[in-house]
Amino acid sequence: MMLDIYDFYDKMERNNIMLSFKGDITSELLTSILQIMESKLDNLQEEPKIKKKVYNVLVECLQNLYHHMDEIAPDQSDKIRSAIFMIGKIDNQYNIITGNYINNSGVESLKKRLEDINLLSKEELKEYYKLVLNNGEMSLKGGGGLGMIDIARKTGEKLNFSFFPVDDKYSFFSLNIKISQ
Amino acid sequence: METISIEGTPKTPTITFDTGKGFLEIKGRSIPENSIEFYKPLVDWLEKYAGKPQSVTNVNIQLEYFNTSSSKCILDVFKKLEAINKGGSQVTINWYYEEDDEDMLEAGEDYQAIINVPFKMVQVAE
Numbered sequence: 001m002m003l004d005i006y007d008f009y010d011k012m013e014r015n016n017i018m019l020s021f022k023g024d025i026t027s028e029l030l031t032s033i034l035q036i037m038e039s040k041l042d043n044l045q046e047e048p049k050i051k052k053k054v055y056n057v058l059v060e061c062l063q064n065l066y067h068h069m070d071e072i073a074p075d076q077s078d079k080i081r082s083a084i085f086m087i088g089k090i091d092n093q094y095n096i097i098t099g100n101y102i103n104n105s106g107v108e109s110l111k112k113r114l115e116d117i118n119l120l121s122k123e124e125l126k127e128y129y130k131l132v133l134n135n136g137e138m139s140l141k142g143g144g145g146l147g148m149i150d151i152a153r154k155t156g157e158k159l160n161f162s163f164f165p166v167d168d169k170y171s172f173f174s175l176n177i178k179i180s181q
Numbered sequence: 182m183e184t185i186s187i188e189g190t191p192k193t194p195t196i197t198f199d200t201g202k203g204f205l206e207i208k209g210r211s212i213p214e215n216s217i218e219f220y221k222p223l224v225d226w227l228e229k230y231a232g233k234p235q236s237v238t239n240v241n242i243q244l245e246y247f248n249t250s251s252s253k254c255i256l257d258v259f260k261k262l263e264a265i266n267k268g269g270s271q272v273t274i275n276w277y278y279e280e281d282d283e284d285m286l287e288a289g290e291d292y293q294a295i296i297n298v299p300f301k302m303v304q305v306a307e
Contacts, residue, residue, distance in 0.1 A: 031191060031192065047281075049282065055246060056248075059212050060248060063214055066214055126287070133256055133295070134295050147249050
C-alpha cells in the first residue's frame with residue numbers, strides 16, 4: 001500500500017500542524033517535544049501568558065499519554081502501546097490532539113469522569129481540583145487524576161473527546177484540547 | 182547543620198535547603214513524569230529537620246512551571262512544613278509568580294487554602 005503523502009501533507013498544512021508524532025511515548029521523547037515546542041512558541045513571540053498556558057496544558061496531555069502506556073499494556077505489542085499526538089494553531093487558537101488505545105473495560109468510567117468534569121463551572125473546577133489534590137490517591141508513577149481537571153481549568157473549555165471501537169478488547173480514545181487567547 | 186542541594190534539570194527544579202539558616206528554596210521547573218521519586222529526598226530531609234528546626238523557617242517557591250504530578254508532592258512538602266510550623270518553628274512560605282501569570286497565582290492560593298501556614302504571594306516582573 002502506498003501512503004498518499006501529499007494528501008497527508010495537505011491535511012496537516014490545512015490544519016496548521018506545528019508538530020506531530022506517532023509511536024511509543026518515552027520520557028526522552030517528551031523532553032524533546034517540549035524543547036521543540038518551547039522554541040516554536042518563542043519564535044512565534046507569543047505573550048508569556050499564552051506561552052505558559054500552552055506549555056502547561058501540553059505537559060499534562062503528553063504525560064497523560066505516557067502514564068497511560070504502562071497501564072494499558074505493560075507487555076503488549078508495540079501497536080497497542082503506540083499513541084498519536086499533534087499540535088496546531090489556527091487563527092489565534094491552539095489545538096492539541098492526542099489519541100491512544102484504551103481497554104474496552106475502561107471506556108465507561110473514563111467517559112463518566114470526563115463528562116462529570118465537563119459539567120463543572122470554573123469555580124466548581126477549582127474546588128474539585130483542591131479536593132482531589134488533598135484527598136486523592138496517587139499512582140506509583142505519579143499520575144494523580146488531576147491532569148484532566150487541570151486541563152479543563154487552565155483552558156476554560158469543555159474537554160472534547162471521543163471513543164472509536166477497534167475490536168472486542170480495545171477502543172481508541174481521542175482528546176481534542178483548544179486553547180484560545 | 183548542613184546545606185543540601187539538588188541541581189536543576191530541564192524537568193526538575195533546583196532545591197537548596199540550608200538547615201542552619203532555616204531556609205528552603207525550590208526554583209525552576211517541576212515537570213518530571215515521576216515526581217514521587219524526585220521529591221522523596223526533600224520530604225526525608227524535612228522529616229529530619231522537623232526534629233530540630235530553627236526558630237524561623239523561610240521557604241521560597243519560585244516555579245516557572247509545574248505539572249499535576251508535582252502538585253501532589255509539593256502538597257506533601259507543605260504538609261511537612263505545616264507540622265514544623267505547629268512544632269514551634271515560625272514558617273513562612275513565599276510563593277513567587279510572574280505578573281500576568283494568573284494560573285501560578287491561583288495555584289498558590291489553592292495551597293494557601295489547604296495548608297495552615299502563613300503564605301506570602303510575591304509578584305515578580307516577567
